[in-house]
Amino acid sequence: MSVEIDDARDPRFDASRRRLLAALGAAGASAALSLWPRLTLAATGTDTRLLVVLLRGAMDGLHLLPPQGDADYARLRGALAVQDALRLDGDFGLHAALPFAHQLYARRQLLPVLAVAPPYRQRSHFDAQDCLENGSDRPGGARDGWLGRCVGALGGEAAGVAVAQVMPLAMRGSDRVATWSPPLPRPLDDALMTQLQVLYAADPQLAAAFDDALQAEDAGMAGAMAGTMAAQDAGAAAAAGGRRLGGFRLPDALAAAARRMRGAEGARVGFVEDTGWDTHRGQAQALQRKFGELDAGLRAVEAGLGADWARTVVLVVTEFGRTVAVNGSAGTDHGVGGHALLAGGAVRGGRIAGDWPGLGARALHEGRDLRATTDLRALFKGLLLTHLGVSEAALETRIFPDSRAVRAMTGLV
Amino acid sequence: MPSTPQFSAVNRFGLGARADEVAEVGDDPRGWLLDQLRPAPMPHGYAGLPSSLELLRIRAGLVQGALQARQTETDRAALSRAAAPTGDGAQAPSSRRRDARAMPEDRRAGARTLVRESVREIGLRHAHAATTALPFQERLVRFWSNHFAVSADKNAARSQAAPMEREAIRPHVLGRFADLLLAVETHPAMLLYLDNVASVGEGSRLAGAAERRAARRARMAASGIGDETGMEDAPPPRPVRIPGLNENLAREILELHTLGVDGGYRQDDVRELARAISGWGTPGPRQLAGAEHAHAEHAFVFRAAAHEPGARTVLGRRYAEDGLEQGQAILRDLALHPSTARHLSLKLARHFVADAPPPALVERMAAAYLRSGGALPALYRAMVSDDAAWSPQARKFRTPDDFVVAAMRAGDLTLGEDPRGLLRLLDGLGQPVFTPRSPAGFPDTTADWATGDALRKRVQAASALAARMRSPLLPVALARRTVGAADGDLAALLRRAGSPQEGYALLFASPAFQWRV
Numbered sequence: 001m002s003v004e005i006d007d008a009r010d011p012r013f014d015a016s017r018r019r020l021l022a023a024l025g026a027a028g029a030s031a032a033l034s035l036w037p038r039l040t041l042a043a044t045g046t047d048t049r050l051l052v053v054l055l056r057g058a059m060d061g062l063h064l065l066p067p068q069g070d071a072d073y074a075r076l077r078g079a080l081a082v083q084d085a086l087r088l089d090g091d092f093g094l095h096a097a098l099p100f101a102h103q104l105y106a107r108r109q110l111l112p113v114l115a116v117a118p119p120y121r122q123r124s125h126f127d128a129q130d131c132l133e134n135g136s137d138r139p140g141g142a143r144d145g146w147l148g149r150c151v152g153a154l155g156g157e158a159a160g161v162a163v164a165q166v167m168p169l170a171m172r173g174s175d176r177v178a179t180w181s182p183p184l185p186r187p188l189d190d191a192l193m194t195q196l197q198v199l200y201a202a203d204p205q206l207a208a209a210f211d212d213a214l215q216a217e218d219a220g221m222a223g224a225m226a227g228t229m230a231a232q233d234a235g236a237a238a239a240a241g242g243r244r245l246g247g248f249r250l251p252d253a254l255a256a257a258a259r260r261m262r263g264a265e266g267a268r269v270g271f272v273e274d275t276g277w278d279t280h281r282g283q284a285q286a287l288q289r290k291f292g293e294l295d296a297g298l299r300a301v302e303a304g305l306g307a308d309w310a311r312t313v314v315l316v317v318t319e320f321g322r323t324v325a326v327n328g329s330a331g332t333d334h335g336v337g338g339h340a341l342l343a344g345g346a347v348r349g350g351r352i353a354g355d356w357p358g359l360g361a362r363a364l365h366e367g368r369d370l371r372a373t374t375d376l377r378a379l380f381k382g383l384l385l386t387h388l389g390v391s392e393a394a395l396e397t398r399i400f401p402d403s404r405a406v407r408a409m410t411g412l413v
Numbered sequence: 414m415p416s417t418p419q420f421s422a423v424n425r426f427g428l429g430a431r432a433d434e435v436a437e438v439g440d441d442p443r444g445w446l447l448d449q450l451r452p453a454p455m456p457h458g459y460a461g462l463p464s465s466l467e468l469l470r471i472r473a474g475l476v477q478g479a480l481q482a483r484q485t486e487t488d489r490a491a492l493s494r495a496a497a498p499t500g501d502g503a504q505a506p507s508s509r510r511r512d513a514r515a516m517p518e519d520r521r522a523g524a525r526t527l528v529r530e531s532v533r534e535i536g537l538r539h540a541h542a543a544t545t546a547l548p549f550q551e552r553l554v555r556f557w558s559n560h561f562a563v564s565a566d567k568n569a570a571r572s573q574a575a576p577m578e579r580e581a582i583r584p585h586v587l588g589r590f591a592d593l594l595l596a597v598e599t600h601p602a603m604l605l606y607l608d609n610v611a612s613v614g615e616g617s618r619l620a621g622a623a624e625r626r627a628a629r630r631a632r633m634a635a636s637g638i639g640d641e642t643g644m645e646d647a648p649p650p651r652p653v654r655i656p657g658l659n660e661n662l663a664r665e666i667l668e669l670h671t672l673g674v675d676g677g678y679r680q681d682d683v684r685e686l687a688r689a690i691s692g693w694g695t696p697g698p699r700q701l702a703g704a705e706h707a708h709a710e711h712a713f714v715f716r717a718a719a720h721e722p723g724a725r726t727v728l729g730r731r732y733a734e735d736g737l738e739q740g741q742a743i744l745r746d747l748a749l750h751p752s753t754a755r756h757l758s759l760k761l762a763r764h765f766v767a768d769a770p771p772p773a774l775v776e777r778m779a780a781a782y783l784r785s786g787g788a789l790p791a792l793y794r795a796m797v798s799d800d801a802a803w804s805p806q807a808r809k810f811r812t813p814d815d816f817v818v819a820a821m822r823a824g825d826l827t828l829g830e831d832p833r834g835l836l837r838l839l840d841g842l843g844q845p846v847f848t849p850r851s852p853a854g855f856p857d858t859t860a861d862w863a864t865g866d867a868l869r870k871r872v873q874a875a876s877a878l879a880a881r882m883r884s885p886l887l888p889v890a891l892a893r894r895t896v897g898a899a900d901g902d903l904a905a906l907l908r909r910a911g912s913p914q915e916g917y918a919l920l921f922a923s924p925a926f927q928w929r930v
Contacts, residue, residue, distance in 0.1 A: 056851070079654060123664070123683075124674050126853050139674075165843030166861045179866040184841040184873045189918070192872055195906055196922055200868075202902065203924040205810075205859060212865025213872070275850040276566070280608040280661045328620075328657025329611030334664070366680070 046156070048346060048387050049261050049312040051270040051301065052147060053254070054170065055294075056129060057278035059318040060332055061339030062370065063287050065112050065352075066093045072324075072359035080283060080326045088112070092352055097291035100299045104343050108350030111342040111412065113379055115354050117320050117372035119406075121365075123334035125278065128319035132376060133170035135400050144173030146377075146399050150384055151176050151269050153394035160269040161260045163253045171271045178212050178267075180260060182248055250274045250290075254297035258304025266308065268388065272297075277318060280331040298343050310345035313387050313413060315379075321370050324359055337370035340379060346387060346413045353412070375406045382409030418442040418803060420897045424929045425809065426765060426797065427548035429819025430895040432886055446797045449549040450587055450790050455579070456541035463530050465576040465601050466696075466712040471523045472572065473701040478520040527572045531565075534575040535846050536832030543821035543828075550586065553793065555814075556764050557582045558847075560757075561597045561670060562854035563606040565847045573602035574847040590757065590787045591748035595741060598666060599713040601695045607665055607852060613656035614691040614721025620656055627653035656719070663687035665852045666747070673759075676752030678728060685725045689732065690740040692720030749787050754779035760857075761796060767807040768858040774801040808930040810859040813842035815929070816871060820878045820921050823895040838877065842870050863927075875921035879914050888916025896925040 066082040067073045069091030074081045085093025086102045092112070094102050104110035118132040120139060127139035135146025145168070151160040152174040160177035162168050171177045193214060200210035250272070257270040274293075279286045294316070302309045321338030337357070342349065355373035357363045365371045377400055384390040384399065385408050396404060422442035423430040438445045463471075545551050561582070563574040581600040585593035597603055604610050613619050630653055663686040667678045694716050696709030715737040725732045727743050728750070735742065747753060758778035762770035778795045785791030796802050811819060817839060820826065828835055839846055843862075849855045856862070884891060888907040892898045903923050910916035920926060 122674075123680065124668050125851070126668075127674050165867070166856060167864045172860060179864040181843065181866060182841070184838075184870055184877075186873045186877055188869060188873055189876050192876065192915070192918055192922060195919060196872065199902055199906070199923050199925075206863055206868070206924050206927070209863050209865045209868055213868040215865075278661075280659055281611050326657075327659050328613045328615070328655075329608060329659050330654060331608070331611075331659070333660045 051314045053316045054273045055277045055318040056275045059277040060322040076324045095291050098295040100295045111347050111349040113340040113354040115337040115373040116376050118376045145170035148173030149399045159267045161267040162271040163257045250293045251296040251300050255300040258301045281329045283331040312344040314343040316341040335369035336365045337372035377406045378409045382412050387413045429822045431822045432894050446549045449547040458537040468572050470701045473698045475523050542818045559854040562849045563602045570606035577602035591745045601712045607662035608659045609662040610694040612659035612691045613719040618718040623655045660687045671747040672752040673756030685727045688721035689725045692716045754782045766802050771801045808928045813844035824882045872922045876918045879917035882917045
C-alpha cells in the first residue's frame with residue numbers, strides 16, 4: 001500500500017484529525033496512518049469471534065458516513081447529500097437509519113474505517129468481490145478464501161459458519177466450515193441419510209460435504225425441531241426490529257449467524273452476505289431501507305451473542321465504493337474507495353479510523369471516485385492477528401501470501 | 414461411474430433421462446443432439462401468456478395509482494395539519510395504514526394479475542422442461558437465460574424476467590448471437606433491471622432542457638421572486654434534477670454479456686457504450702396508459718431526446734451518430750469480437766462438460782463460432798462434435814433447478830394444480846426461479862453448490878419428490894434407465910428398500926443422481 005496520501009489530502013479538511021494525530025505522537029508521513037499510533041496487542045484468547053458481513057453490490061460509503069466536514073461533499077452529491085445524519089464527530093455523520101450503530105459508537109463499540117478497498121482498481125462487482133474474498137492481490141488469485149484459510153490456521157476445534165445457500169469463496173479452504181440456510185419445512189429422514197452414507201463415502205468430491213450434512217447441528221432432530229430453530233432465529237431478528245416480508249433478510253441471517261457463534265461450542269468465524277446494495281437508481285430510498293436492515297442486524301447480533309458480544313468483532317465490508325457524483329438517475333455508479341464498519345464488544349471504537357483522502361478534484365481517483373488509502377487486507381490482517389490470535393507466520397504464508405508489503409493495522413481491538 | 418455416450422446425451426447435454434429416453438437415443442448420440450437444433454414451437458400454454466407490453470401497462474397502472482394515493486395522503490395530511498395547528502402526530506400513521514388496506518379493487522386486481530401470470534408462466538416452463546422431447550434445446554434456452562440474468566428481486570423487473578426468456582431468448586436460441594444480444598438488450602426486463610431506462614445522455618435535449626429549467630429557477634431564487642408566495646410553511650420547490658448517464662447496463666454488456674471481464678475493454682469504453690445506448694428505454698406512463706393516439710405499440714422505445722448526440726468510439730472503433738442504429742452497430746461488432754467468442758465458448762463448455770473444460774475444446778468452439786460469422790448452431794455443433802466434450806470422466810454437479818427437473822423427468826412427475834409448491838422448493842434449495850440476485854446469474858461449478866447443508870436439503874427434497882411418485886417402474890429399473898446403475902451399492906440399496914417410495918427417495922438423493930455424466 002503506497003503512502004502518498006498526505007499529498008492527496010484536502011487541506012481544507014481534517015485539520016482536527018491531524019492535530020489529534022500529532023498529539024498521539026504520530027508525525028510526518030506516518031501521520032497518514034492513523035491506525036498505527038502504537039502497537040497494542042489486545043488479549044487474544046481462543047474464545048474471540050469474528051463475524052464478517054459482506055455487502056455485495058458496492059455499498060455507498062459516502063451515504064453511510066456523510067463527510068459533512070468536507071466542503072466538496074454537498075456540491076458533488078447535490079440532492080443526494082445526506083442532510084440529517086447522526087453526529088459522529090465534527091467531520092463525519094452516520095446515516096439516520098442506523099440508530100443502534102450510533103449507540104454503539106457512543107459505547108465505543110463502533111469503529112468506522114474510511115477509504116478502504118481491495119487491491120483491485122477496475123469496477124467489476126464480481127472481480128472485486130472475488131479479489132476481496134480470495135485475499136490475494138487480484139481476482140482469481142486464489143481458489144479459496146482468506147476466512148476459510150484462517151479457520152484452517154486456527155487449528156483445534158475452531159469452526160466457521162457461513163449463512164448462505166452456496167459456500168461463499170471467502171469461506172472456502174477448510175473442512176471445518178459449514179453453510180447454513182433456513183431448513184426446508186420437512187423432516188430429514190435419518191434412515192435415508194444412513195443408507196446414503198456408503199454411497200457418498202465412495203464419491204471423492206462429495207464425501208466431505210456429506211459428512212458435514214450428517215454432522216450439521218440439527219441433524220437427527222425432527223423436522224418440527226428444525227422448524228422451531230428457524231422460528232427462533234426469525235424471532236430474534238423480529239425482536240431486534242428486523243423486517244420479515246416472508247423472505248430471509250439480513251437481520252435474520254445475522255441472527256442465525258449469532259446463534260451459531262454463541263457459547264463455547266460456537267463457531268469462531270462467521271460469514272453473512274447480503275445483496276441489493278447496487279444503487280444505480282433511487283439511492284436515497286433504497287439505502288434508507290438497507291441501512292435499517294443492517295442496523296437491525298447488528299442489534300440482532302448483540303442480542304444473539306449475549307455474553308460473547310464482548311469478545312466479538314463484526315466486520316461490515318463491501319467490494320468497492322461508488323462514484324462521488326450523483327449519476328443521471330438519482331443514484332451512483334461503480335467507484336473505488338469505500339468504507340468499512342467494525343462493531344462489537346471487542347472493538348476499540350467511538351472514533352474514526354482510516355485516512356480520509358478528501359473529495360477535492362485532485363484527490364479523487366481518476367477524477368471521479370474516492371481514493372482508497374488503505375488496502376482492505378491490512379484491515380483483515382490486523383483483525384486476524386490481534387483479535388483472533390492467528391500467528392504471524394500463518395498470516396503471511398498461508399492466509400495472505402505475498403502480502404508482506406501490506407502491513408497489518410493495529411489498534412483495532 | 415463412467416457413462417456411455419447414450420447416457421451422456423440425455424444427462425450431460427439434456428435435462429436428465431426420462432424413463433424411455435436413453436433407448437430412443439440409438440447408436441448416434443451426437444446425431445440425436447444435433448437433430449434437436451431445429452425450430453420448435455413455443456411450449457404448451459405459452460400462447461395465452463401476456464406480452465411484456467401488456468405487463469408494462471398493468472404495472473404502470475399500479476404505479477400511477479400508488480402515486481395518486483400518496484398525493485391524496487399528502488394533501489389530506491396538509492389539510493389536517495392546517496385544521497389542527499397544535500398537531501396530533503399520532504393520527505397520521507394510522508390513517509396511512511388504513512389507506513394501504515383500502516387499496517382500490519382495480520389496483521389489487523392488477524397486482525394479483527402480475528403475480529398470477531408470473532407463477533403461471535414459471536409453471537408452464539417447468540412442465541415443458543419435464544416433458545420436452547428436445548431437452549438439449551431447452552437446456553440451451555435456460556443457459557442463455559442465466560447468461561443474460563435478470564433477477565426478479567428487483568421490483569421494477571420482477572414480472573419481466575420470464576417474459577424476456579419467452580420473447581427475446583427462445584426465438585433466437587438457434588439464430589445469430591448478435592440477434593439474441595440485440596433482442597435481450599432492448600427487452601424491458603434488461604432495460605429496467607440494469608437501469609438503462611433512467612440513462613440520459615449528458616448532451617441530450619432532455620438534459621439540456623433540465624439544465625435551462627434549473628438555471629431559470631436559480632435566477633428566480635436570486636431575484637427573490639420565489640419568496641413572495643406568502644406561504645412561509647410551504648416546502649421549498651424541489652430542486653430540478655439534471656438527468657444523466659447511467660453506466661450499469663453498458664458495463665454488464667461488456668463484462669458479462671459479450672467480451673468478458675478480461676476481454677480488453679476499459680472504463681472509457683463503458684462510458685462510450687453507455688452514451689451510445691442512452692435513450693434505449695420503455696414506453697413512459699402516458700404512452701402506456703394514455704389516449705388512443707399516444708398508445709405504445711412496442712415494449713421498447715428509442716427516446717431520441719434522451720440520446721447522447723455525436724460519434725462514439727468503442728474498442729478503438731468510431732461509430733458515427735446514427736440514433737438507435739449507433740448502439741445496434743456497436744453491439745453487432747461486440748458479438749463478433751474474438752473475446753466474445755472465447756467468453757461464450759468457455760461458459761458453454763463449463764456449463765455442459767466440466768467445471769474446468771479442456772482449453773483446446775474452448776478454442777475450437779470459439780474458432781467455429783467466428784468462422785460461421787457468429788451463428789449459435791455452429792457453436793453448439795462444434796461442442797457436440799468434439800470428442801473432448803464426451804470424455805467419460807467429465808461430470809457436472811446438478812444445480813438445484815437441474816436436480817428438480819431431472820427428478821421430474823425421471824419420475825414423470827407433474828406440478829399438480831399449483832406451481833407455487835415448486836417455487837417454494839427451489840427457494841429452499843437455494844435456486845429461486847429467475848432470482849440469482851446478481852446480473853452474473855447463478856454460479857455454475859460444483860464448489861458453489863455441493864455443500865453439506867445443500868446435500869441435506871437435496872435429501873429432504875428427494876423424499877418430497879419421491880412421495881409423489883406413481884411410476885410403474887420399480888426403483889432398480891428406474892435407476893437402470895435414468896442413471897445406468899445396474900449393479901453396485903446403489904442397486905443393492907434400492908433392492909433392499911423398504912418401499913418403492915423409499916427406493917425412489919434413495920435414487921434421487923444418491924450421488925449418482927447429483928451428477929450429469
